[in-house]
Amino acid sequence: MQHAFDQAIALEAGPDGLWQGQTSPAYANMVGPFGGITAAQVLNAVLQHPARQGDPVALTVNYCAAVADGPFAVLARPVRTNRSTQHWMVEVTQGTDTVITATVFTAMRRETWQSGEHTRPEVPAPQDVPTPAGRGRVEWLNRYELRFIEGAIPANWDGADHGTSRTRLWMRDHPPRPLDFASLAALADVFYPRVWRRRATLVPVGTVSMTVYFHAGPAELAVTGTGHVLGQAQAQAFGRGYFDQTAQLWNEAGDLLATSHQVVYYKE
Amino acid sequence: MQHAFDQAIALEAGPDGLWQGQTSPAYANMVGPFGGITAAQVLNAVLQHPARQGDPVALTVNYCAAVADGPFAVLARPVRTNRSTQHWMVEVTQGTDTVITATVFTAMRRETWQSGEHTRPEVPAPQDVPTPAGRGRVEWLNRYELRFIEGAIPANWDGADHGTSRTRLWMRDHPPRPLDFASLAALADVFYPRVWRRRATLVPVGTVSMTVYFHAGPAELAVTGTGHVLGQAQAQAFGRGYFDQTAQLWNEAGDLLATSHQVVYYKE
Numbered sequence: 329m330q331h332a333f334d335q336a337i338a339l340e341a342g343p344d345g346l347w348q349g350q351t352s353p354a355y356a357n358m359v360g361p362f363g364g365i366t367a368a369q370v371l372n373a374v375l376q377h378p379a380r381q382g383d384p385v386a387l388t389v390n391y392c393a394a395v396a397d398g399p400f401a402v403l404a405r406p407v408r409t410n411r412s413t414q415h416w417m418v419e420v421t422q423g424t425d426t427v428i429t430a431t432v433f434t435a436m437r438r439e440t441w442q443s444g445e446h447t448r449p450e451v452p453a454p455q456d457v458p459t460p461a462g463r464g465r466v467e468w469l470n471r472y473e474l475r476f477i478e479g480a481i482p483a484n485w486d487g488a489d490h491g492t493s494r495t496r497l498w499m500r501d502h503p504p505r506p507l508d509f510a511s512l513a514a515l516a517d518v519f520y521p522r523v524w525r526r527r528a529t530l531v532p533v534g535t536v537s538m539t540v541y542f543h544a545g546p547a548e549l550a551v552t553g554t555g556h557v558l559g560q561a562q563a564q565a566f567g568r569g570y571f572d573q574t575a576q577l578w579n580e581a582g583d584l585l586a587t588s589h590q591v592v593y594y595k596e
Numbered sequence: 597m598q599h600a601f602d603q604a605i606a607l608e609a610g611p612d613g614l615w616q617g618q619t620s621p622a623y624a625n626m627v628g629p630f631g632g633i634t635a636a637q638v639l640n641a642v643l644q645h646p647a648r649q650g651d652p653v654a655l656t657v658n659y660c661a662a663v664a665d666g667p668f669a670v671l672a673r674p675v676r677t678n679r680s681t682q683h684w685m686v687e688v689t690q691g692t693d694t695v696i697t698a699t700v701f702t703a704m705r706r707e708t709w710q711s712g713e714h715t716r717p718e719v720p721a722p723q724d725v726p727t728p729a730g731r732g733r734v735e736w737l738n739r740y741e742l743r744f745i746e747g748a749i750p751a752n753w754d755g756a757d758h759g760t761s762r763t764r765l766w767m768r769d770h771p772p773r774p775l776d777f778a779s780l781a782a783l784a785d786v787f788y789p790r791v792w793r794r795r796a797t798l799v800p801v802g803t804v805s806m807t808v809y810f811h812a813g814p815a816e817l818a819v820t821g822t823g824h825v826l827g828q829a830q831a832q833a834f835g836r837g838y839f840d841q842t843a844q845l846w847n848e849a850g851d852l853l854a855t856s857h858q859v860v861y862y863k864e
Binding site: 570 | 861
């Protein structure tokens with residue numbers, strides 16, 4: 329049986345170069361789908377495109393409007409193809425509405441000097457960190473195995489200022505699925521809103537824009553396989569309705585697979 | 597006399613809703629213009645657009661090809677206008693070539709709970725940090741007053757691994773100019789390539805994509821005025837031809853004005 333993630337990101341080549349997709353109830357959020365699955369769908373439109381060259385290096389997804397449950401169309405357009413790199417513009421539409429815009433950069437990468445300067449923090453091994461009991465408050469949370477080391481979703485919404493917005497957790501698809509670029513993009517958005525962590529207050533929120541830089545290539549993805557990914561996320565500033573989030577994702581071997589950033593709307 | 601920065605970002609409303617601009621020799625880089633001035637031009641096309649609502653919150657600029665010295669056209673298109681937010685797609689073309697793609701998010705922001713979680717590091721005051729002697733190796737460097745506290749452009753290209761890619765500096769336009777959104781976007785790209793800092797080796801480089809999140813609003817810009825901005829930049833990973841950079845920009849009062857990220861191509 330196909331994994332729920334593969335079902336969710338499946339796109340059908342439609343007329344006029346448009347890909348046709350469908351929101352997945354398995355990845356439903358409070359309103360509309362989990363933003364990470366939308367990012368994976370956008371990336372998949374580029375990955376499946378017959379003109380695509382190379383692997384993804386950068387992905388920026390702008391959440392223009394709530395994606396309604398149901399069908400959507402994805403137009404992925406290579407706007408510039410260089411010798412070994414390619415720039416893409418992507419738009420997701422529902423009827424006449426643009427709900428998502430995105431840009432993707434792909435490249436044929438070659439070996440060079442390398443260094444993971446932001447090293448993985450020392451944390452307990454995944455098997456020594458418990459998974460939360462019970463089901464997630466939204467459906468997509470049940471598609472992930474989340475082992476919070478620090479900064480779990482508040483059990484008590486006490487409204488106190490907890491001084492830090494940092495979360496660290498081991499995570500992977502549930503059931504496990506070998507990591508690829510699309511699932512890595514989705515994992516970059518698994519962190520729940522930093523304002524909830526910092527203030528233990530359930531204010532309305534919505535991601536406005538997310539960027540993922542892929543440091544992993546096929547070798548690091550293969551090494552990761554169905555293993556856990558250590559995610560770390562923290563806000564740098566909250567103010568006048570928006571906060572940012574900076575995030576890092578390492579595998580168990582210590583490779584920095586991706587770095588990610590997003591800016592999120594919040595109320596109050 | 598008009599400031600060189602204002603001359604450089606000036607755009608003329610052309611036919612068909614296209615803005616017409618011109619590269620500025622004052623901001624010339626080794627090949628083509630300084631990426632920061634291109635980011636400011638892109639943002640300016642949105643800021644000057646008659647349909648624009650609100651202030652910039654997020655800007656992503658993709659450098660698709662070297663911008664040639666000379667004229668260029670900027671098409672800024674509001675793809676989604678919500679009640680208090682707006683999503684833009686921008687393309688810069690020279691002849692039939694797309695050289696830049698960008699997305700911009702603007703919003704009418706309201707007061708909310710706020711906190712600068714990433715606080716400004718303790719550093720000496722700007723007047724206690726010297727400016728480098730002599731002229732910059734490229735012209736645009738002469739348009740900035742750069743007071744390096746840590747991680748200056750290597751004086752000795754000794755090829756050693758310096759263990760860290762972090763740079764901290766006080767910076768502002770030279771001559772001083774009151775900070776605005778466009779000049780803040782440009783400042784986010786002032787940091788020289790992190791691979792040069794880390795390895796003290798002058799390898800070929802080129803920014804592929806840069807994102808800036810604006811935490812400052814009109815009040816913080818006004819407080820900053822012509823004062824110095826503390827910039828901090830560091831890479832998180834280098835590998836297979838690309839590294840990332842994460843950056844923070846604070847004013848002298850300690851406000852986190854912007855956070856920024858970019859991914860950069862490097863050779864060897």
